[in-house]
Amino acid sequence: xxxxxxxxxxxxxxxxxxxxxxxxxxxxxxxxxxxxxxxxxxxxxxxxxxxxxxxxxxxxxxxxxxxxxxxxxxxxxxxxxxxxxxxxxxxxxxxxxxxxxxxxxxxxxxxxxxxxxxxxxxxxxxxxxxxxxxxxxxxxxxxxxxxxxxxxxxxxxxxxxxxxxx
Numbered sequence: 001x002x003x004x005x006x007x008x009x010x011x012x013x014x015x016x017x018x019x020x021x022x023x024x025x026x027x028x029x030x031x032x033x034x035x036x037x038x039x040x041x042x043x044x045x046x047x048x049x050x051x052x053x054x055x056x057x058x059x060x061x062x063x064x065x066x067x068x069x070x071x072x073x074x075x076x077x078x079x080x081x082x083x084x085x086x087x088x089x090x091x092x093x094x095x096x097x098x099x100x101x102x103x104x105x106x107x108x109x110x111x112x113x114x115x116x117x118x119x120x121x122x123x124x125x126x127x128x129x130x131x132x133x134x135x136x137x138x139x140x141x142x143x144x145x146x147x148x149x150x151x152x153x154x155x156x157x158x159x160x161x162x163x164x165x166x
Contacts, residue, residue, distance in 0.1 A: 009165075010041045010157055011060040011116075012150075015067040015102060017047050021133035022126030025068040028135060029122075029143055033150060038158040050105025054114050062118035062157055066150065067102050068139070069123035076125060076142040080149070083110075083119035118157075122150055 014030025016023040027045055034043050046056055057063045069079055071089070081088065087110070088103040102121070109115045124146060127136045 009059070009061040010154070010161055011057055011063045012037065012041055012043050012154065013053075013056055013063065013065045014043070014045050015047070015065060019131060021128035021130050022068045022124075022135050022139045023129050024135045025124055025126065025139055025143060026066040028140075029066050029147055029150070032147060033154075036151065038155060040158045040161060041154055049100045050102050051100050051108065053102070053105035054109050054112075057116050057119075060116055062161065063116040063120075064150070064154065064157070065102065065119070065121045066146075067121060067123050068126040068129070070126055070129065073125045075127040075136070076138040078142055078146050078149075079121070079123040079125070080153075081121040081123070083115060083121060088121070120153070122146055122153075 012030065012033065014026035014033075016026035018024040018027045027047075030043060030045055037043055042060070044056060046052070069077075083106050088106050106115070106119065106121075124139050124142045126139055
């Protein structure tokens with residue numbers, strides 16, 4: 001790629017607290033994926049509140065987020081959500097340790113017209129968000145399949161990004 005102005009314009013954000021049970025999903029998968037990320041993808045762990053998300057994705061074209069989900073569905077259920085298709089429901093991520101979580105941050109960015117061009121959220125329905133607990137086996141097992149899906153998605157994104165901005 002000859003134009004380096006778009007280098008690193010794809011961001012993978014791993015959200016969550018590694019010390020709160022299934023909330024560790026983001027950091028857990030992020031650390032595994034970080035080892036094999038394509039060069040064009042920038043990685044960051046983020047355990048802040050939703051209000052700080054816009055600062056994380058500032059100047060990024062495409063953003064992918066990994067976070068645990070708490071919507072009341074079956075534990076281990078996987079989600080891939082396109083934030084441009086419809087608003088995120090706040091109860092989807094209501095086990096955040098922050099009152100202003102991922103859903104609220106995304107929706108605030110939507111209102112302020114500050115969503116990145118592409119924003120995709122990968123999640124798994126968690127079971128236990130207790131401080132000091134480890135990630136549950138059901139989430140760990142589901143994360144293996146989601147890891148493969150994220151790798152494929154990021155590779156496709158890099159190829160598409162390079163075609164668009166070469």
